[in-house]
Amino acid sequence: MCTGSCAKCLGWTLIPLAVCGFLANILLFFPGGTVLENKAHLSYEVWYFGGILGSGVLMIFPALVFLGLKNNDCCGCCGNEGCGKRFAMFTSTLFAAIGFLGAGYSFIVSAISINKGPRCLTHTDPNTNxxxxxxxxxxxxxxxxxxxxxxCQGPTDIVPWNLTLFSILLIIGGVQMLLCAIQVVNGLLGTLCGDCGCCGCCGGDGPV
Structure with missing residues (x-):
């Protein structure tokens, strides 16, 4: 498969994952589907914005870059289309690395939160209220x-709510890390061998 087409496929996959991660993090601000009067009672990990920043915003930029790689020749790189495409593929590896770090951040935050469990309203003394x-x-x-x-006495269903949403973020982060790692390899192949195949396959640096 041409490296540009592979990158485009990865880009289309990353966008819905980023949107899902963003929405999952937003829902964590409404534990059990309720609105807390005091937002300070939310779990600390919710405020780390793992899904909004890590799996969301930081993933959109790499995804857009991947989507445009197939038709991007960096203005021909001084008239050399093949050189331009190679440079564009090399640049994509840098964005893939940024995406990998963002997804890794979301993955770590989610893992920590799942291990700790949610912050909730709890009886401090079973003999009192x-x-x-x-x-x-x-x-x-x-x-x-x-x-x-x-x-957890409240909010209602806070445990399954947090566990489900952070598990979703954990899975999304893991998949995004894998896809970005694939693009790093794909980008390096595109840098070394051109947009299609490797060292002459499909015409090497020829048009696609």
Whole structure:
């Protein structure tokens, strides 16, 4: 497959993933589908904007670059179309690296949040009605023991809400990292061998 066509395919795949990551992070601001009067009660990891920045904004730029690679020859690189296409492919590896870091950031934030569990309204003393907003779980213990979920008194369904959305972000981040890594390899091949195939395949630097 031509490296430009491969990059375009990756770009089209990254855009919906970026949109999904952005929306998942937005939904985390409404735990259990409710609006908290005090936003300070949200889990700290929500404010790290892993899905909005990492899997969202930082992924849009590489995706747009990948989409335009097939027709981008960097103005012919001083009249040499083949040279221009090679330079464009090399530039794509830099954007792919940026995308990889953004997706990695979202992946790490999501993994940390899943392990910690959500911040929720919890009884501090079972003999009283005193409640406070804390992280009631330890080292992911709630993942294997759903009976612990009752520690969270509110918001309603906060545990499955956070777990589902951060799991989605974790998966999206992992897939985006893989796609960006593929483009790094694809971009290097395009830099060394031209837009199509490798070293003469499909005409090497010829038009596609």
């Amino acid at each position: 005193n409640q406070t907003w804390i992280y009631p779980f330890q080292n992911g213990d709630y993942l294997s023991d759903t009976s612990l979920w009752k520690k």
